[in-house]
Amino acid sequence: NAGVTQTPKFRVLKTGQSMTLLCAQDMNHEYMYWYRQDPGMGLRLIHYSVGEGTTAKGEVPDGYNVSRLKKQNFLLGLESAAPSQTSVYFCASSPGLTNNSPLHFGNGTRLTVT
Amino acid sequence: AQSVTQLDSQVPVFEEAPVELRCNYSSSVSVYLFWYVQYPNQGLQLLLKYLSGSTLVKGINGFEAEFNKSQTSFHLRKPSVHISDTAEYFCAVSFLYGNKLVFGAGTILRVKS
Numbered sequence: 001n002a003g004v005t006q007t008p009k010f011r012v013l014k015t016g017q018s019m020t021l022l023c024a025q026d027m028n029h030e031y032m033y034w035y036r037q038d039p040g041m042g043l044r045l046i047h048y049s050v051g052e053g054t055t056a057k058g059e060v061p062d063g064y065n066v067s068r069l070k071k072q073n074f075l076l077g078l079e080s081a082a083p084s085q086t087s088v089y090f091c092a093s094s095p096g097l098t099n100n101s102p103l104h105f106g107n108g109t110r111l112t113v114t
Numbered sequence: 115a116q117s118v119t120q121l122d123s124q125v126p127v128f129e130e131a132p133v134e135l136r137c138n139y140s141s142s143v144s145v146y147l148f149w150y151v152q153y154p155n156q157g158l159q160l161l162l163k164y165l166s167g168s169t170l171v172k173g174i175n176g177f178e179a180e181f182n183k184s185q186t187s188f189h190l191r192k193p194s195v196h197i198s199d200t201a202e203y204f205c206a207v208s209f210l211y212g213n214k215l216v217f218g219a220g221t222i223l224r225v226k227s
Contacts, residue, residue: 004157031213040123042204042217043158050213058214090157097213102148105157 002026006091006106013081013113021076021109023091031094032074033103034066036087043090049074081113116141118207120218128226129197135190135221137205147188148206148215149179158204164188200225
């Protein structure tokens, strides 16, 4: 059982370039999340989705877009990368509300923007 | 506003010693509390959670945490740590009927032999 799979694992971008991070889950979970992790700041929520075709902004959404066209996939896009977006990005999923359902995390994507 | 504070950024401890990792939160509504662990180059895994009932919660790998509503705290403890417990630990809070988790900044536990 793969769980939550993130691709790619590593990426280096130049300022202004664009890219898409892919998250796929095989647990039929309704909720999916994108977090970024920076030293000393914990995980901060970028965007999330409560079901296929829905998305919502989290704590730090600026500079990112997301799409959830299929229930199992949640894509995170950077249209014009900036050095401030250098971070480790984690995707997570859960079957229901976070008060009852723990998050299942992928192994992360390490992005460097030069 | 709701927030989560982990009071120590790093905690060094010798193997087989006890450890406590501190977490405080602020909220005006009911909360659900979690501890997650992150081993190097991996995603986060759930260690334990408090939803309701007994304020002492036991998790995996011998960890436990106590919910103290009056002090708005949820400290994580282990009576005897192992080298393999070296990891970063995150406290997280979800709010009544919430669909998001708010994470603390993390505490790096370094177990030394």
